[in-house]
Amino acid sequence: MFKLLKTEGNARRGEFTCGHGVVQTPVFMNVGTQGAIKGGLSAHDLRNIHCQVELSNTYHLHLRPGDDVVRQMGGLHKFMDWDGPMLTDSGGFQVFSLSGLRKITEEGVTFSSHLDGHRIFMGPEESMRIQSNLGSDIAMAFDECVENPSTREYVKPSCERTLRWLERCKAEHDKLNTLPDTVNPQQMLFGINQGGIYPELRTWHMDQIAQIDCDGFAIGGLAVGEETQVMYDIIDAVEPHMPKDKPRYLMGVGTPSNIIEGVARGVDFFDCVMPARNARHGKLYTWDGTVNIKNEKYKTDPLPIDETCQCPVCQTYSRAYLRHLFASGEMLGMRLAVMHNLYFYNELMARIRAALDAGTFGEFRAKYSQKLEERC
RNA sequence: GGAUGAGUUCCCGAGUGGUUAAAGGGGGCAGACUGUAAAUCUGCUGCGCGAGCUACGGUGGUUCGAAUCCACCCUCAUCCA
Numbered sequence: 001m002f003k004l005l006k007t008e009g010n011a012r013r014g015e016f017t018c019g020h021g022v023v024q025t026p027v028f029m030n031v032g033t034q035g036a037i038k039g040g041l042s043a044h045d046l047r048n049i050h051c052q053v054e055l056s057n058t059y060h061l062h063l064r065p066g067d068d069v070v071r072q073m074g075g076l077h078k079f080m081d082w083d084g085p086m087l088t089d090s091g092g093f094q095v096f097s098l099s100g101l102r103k104i105t106e107e108g109v110t111f112s113s114h115l116d117g118h119r120i121f122m123g124p125e126e127s128m129r130i131q132s133n134l135g136s137d138i139a140m141a142f143d144e145c146v147e148n149p150s151t152r153e154y155v156k157p158s159c160e161r162t163l164r165w166l167e168r169c170k171a172e173h174d175k176l177n178t179l180p181d182t183v184n185p186q187q188m189l190f191g192i193n194q195g196g197i198y199p200e201l202r203t204w205h206m207d208q209i210a211q212i213d214c215d216g217f218a219i220g221g222l223a224v225g226e227e228t229q230v231m232y233d234i235i236d237a238v239e240p241h242m243p244k245d246k247p248r249y250l251m252g253v254g255t256p257s258n259i260i261e262g263v264a265r266g267v268d269f270f271d272c273v274m275p276a277r278n279a280r281h282g283k284l285y286t287w288d289g290t291v292n293i294k295n296e297k298y299k300t301d302p303l304p305i306d307e308t309c310q311c312p313v314c315q316t317y318s319r320a321y322l323r324h325l326f327a328s329g330e331m332l333g334m335r336l337a338v339m340h341n342l343y344f345y346n347e348l349m350a351r352i353r354a355a356l357d358a359g360t361f362g363e364f365r366a367k368y369s370q371k372l373e374e375r376c
Numbered sequence: 377g378g379a380u381g382a383g384u385u386c387c388c389g390a391g392u393g394g395u396u397a398a399a400g401g402g403g404g405c406a407g408a409c410u411g412u413a414a415a416u417c418u419g420c421u422g423c424g425c426g427a428g429c430u431a432c433g434g435u436g437g438u439u440c441g442a443a444u445c446c447a448c449c450c451u452c453a454u455c456c457a
Contacts, residue, residue, distance in 0.1 A: 033412050040415095055411075093411045101413085114413040145411070192411090223410040231410095252411035273412045280415055281408085296405070327404095334415055 002216065002247045002268075006356055010239060010266040013356035016216075016247050018137035019186035020077065020085045025247065026263045026352055028345045029053040029087055029271040034060045035070075035080045039280050039338030040331060043082035048312060049343040050350070054082050055271050058130045058140075059091035059122065063113055067133035075135030075183040087271075088136035090127045090169075092192065093252065096145035096224060104144060106161060124168035132176040135183030140218065140251075141169040143192040148225035155196035159205045162194045170212050188215035190249060197226050199237040206241040216269070217242050218249035223258070232261055239266045256285065256348055256372035260365050263352055275345045279337035282326050285344040287368075289376030291319070293337065298323045311343035348372075 002025075006013040016023040030037060030051040037046065046054060056076060061067055073079045077086060094111065095102060101112040108123020122130075127142035143162045146155055173189045176182055191214040195202035209217065219238055222231045235250065242248050249269035250262045259270050275285065282294040286306035291298070293305070304314035305322065313322075313336045325333025355364035 029411095031412070038412070038415080057412080060412085087411095089411050094413090096411090098413070140411075143411095218411080220411065249411090254410045258410070270411095272410050273414090274410050277409060277412070277414070277416085281417095283409080292406085294406090329415080331415075 002245065004245065006359075008356055008359060008361045009264065011263050011356060011361050012266055012268055013353055014247065014268055016085075016268070018085050018188060019184055020083060020137050023052050023085050024353055025268040026259075026349055026356075027052050027269055028259065028349045029055040029269065030342050030346070031055045031271055031273050031276060032080070033057040033273075034064070035076060037338060037342070038276055040335040041338055041342070043080050045339060046082065046342075047084075049339055050346040051084070051342065052346070053085045053087055053269075054080075055087045055089065056080075056134065056136070057089050057091070057094075058127055058134070059094040059111070059120075061088075061134060062091070062122070062130045063115055063120070067130040071133035071135070071183055075133075077135060077184075085138075086136045087138040087190075087269075088131045088134050088140065089251075090131065090140040090142040090192075091122050092127075092140065092143035092220065093145050095143075096147055096221075099147065104161075106164075108142070108165075109144075124165040125172045128169055128172040128176060132173075132182060132184075132187065136187060137184065138188050138190055138216070139169075139173060141166045141189065141191045141214070143194055143220055145221050145224060145251075146194060146196050148197050148221070148230075150196050152196070152198055152201070155194070155198060155201055159194040159196075159201055162192070163205060163208050166191050166209055166212055166214075170214070190214055190216040190218050190247075192218045192220040192251070193238055193242075194221045195234075196221060197230055197234065199234065202234055202238050203241050206238050210241065210243055214246070216247040216249060218251050218269075219267075220251045222250065223253045228258070231258075232265065235262065235265045235267065242266070256345070257369050259345075259348065260352065260369045260372075263356075263361070264365055270349075275341035276338050279341035280334045282337065284322075284337055285341055285372065286376060287372070289371060289374040291376060293319060293322045294326050295323075305340055306344075309340070309344065309347070311340050311347075313337075313340040313343075 001017045003015045014025040016025055032054050035056050070076050070079050095109050103110045111120045124142045131139035142165055144158050146158050177185055191209040193206045195205045247268045250267040254272050282292050284291045284293050284305050298319040301319035303319055306314055355361040
């Protein structure tokens with residue numbers, strides 16, 4: 001259930017309710033692919049850094065420990081001790097990221113496991129069954145995330161197939177939700193728009209999937225090779241074709257600037273591995289721009305990562321200490337860095353929402369969209 | 377006092393006459409990362425803008441040419457008195 005509270009231009013302030021709580025949007029979902037945030041964060045940590053929605057992955061959890069195991073353990077919420085809203089990605093991104101290890105047919109995708117090479121077949125029905133076993137609040141449709149740029153000749157039949165897959169996802173999802181022993185009977189389904197960098201394919205595909213009764217719609221297949229401006233242009237093209245009364249999710253995006261620009265274009269949900277991965281690699285976010293904490297200039301810097309940041313890391317530790325932890329390869333360094341960056345992203349969304357509430361998002365965008373990308 | 381072995385660029389370490397500013401590590405410095413096959417990957421790492429200069433313990437020598445060969449010296453390690 002999505003409630004649109006306020007708009008400013010195309011930007012939307014909303015409230016999304018699912019089985020595990022209410023989500024204030026725009027929201028950034030914190031990525032825990034394998035049921036854990038890389039860098040050593042627990043669900044308890046996620047609460048402390050104001051995470052609203054946790055995101056995990058169908059393909060990875062199917063491989064290990066197995067969605068049957070997760071189901072037996074009471075579902076992913078219980079398994080990882082996260083009682084808040086949760087979204088599971090369908091495995092569609094792995095069609096892109098593991099492109100050397102899979103084969104696509106009308107029926108679905110055969111992967112060679114990146115762990116041991118064994119064959120795994122995943123089609124729309126399999127993805128839905130796995131996500132049903134995981135018991136997430138939002139299941140994503142199984143799609144093909146197509147690399148950019150790909151030819152129109154490739155993208156057109158691909159997004160037509162992704163449409164057929166969505167129909168199959170919807171049918172299977174509805175069936176699974178009514179089973180007496182389903183893990184999360186309130187699980188919702190989001191459809192995914194594809195169409196590469198071709199506006200007419202994108203809008204055609206969006207019009208088609210919008211006719212299927214999904215709980216929300218995502219724009220997928222962006223930030224996978226194209227220029228940033230091309231991504232924005234595609235969002236601008238697709239947005240008018242998206243239902244106003246349902247949440248929109250821009251998958252896998254992005255930088256703080258991408259998120260601000262996405263909100264400005266009418267997006268409600270985001271997720272990205274970037275803040276966590278960058279954190280593990282020493283790139284940290286501040287309200288003045290980014291910091292590479294490994295740099296020599298922070299060797300004796302007594303200040304926190306960001307003086308204005310209220311996160312548990314900035315309340316306690318100096319840049320010099322963080323730098324030392326990275327230089328020494330101490331895992332605490334990564335853990336603290338990830339905590340900070342995810343807190344920053346969650347705080348970014350909170351400020352975006354506050355600006356929307358106050359009707360000052362335009363000013364916020366002007367002030368921060370570029371700044372947050374730059375080295376400070 | 378004697379016998380062996382060893383001293384290479386920030387460190388370890390390869391290199392036994394020219395293609396060697398010197399393999400490979402480490403360390404250091406910097407960069408990349410967008411629904412996570414990533415605690416990963418990529419550069420740079422003697423000085424100088426440059427012609428070039430300075431470098432393989434030291435000094436001298438052999439040679440067209442030496443980190444590599446010779447002599448002596450210094451230092452270190454191990455063993456014997």
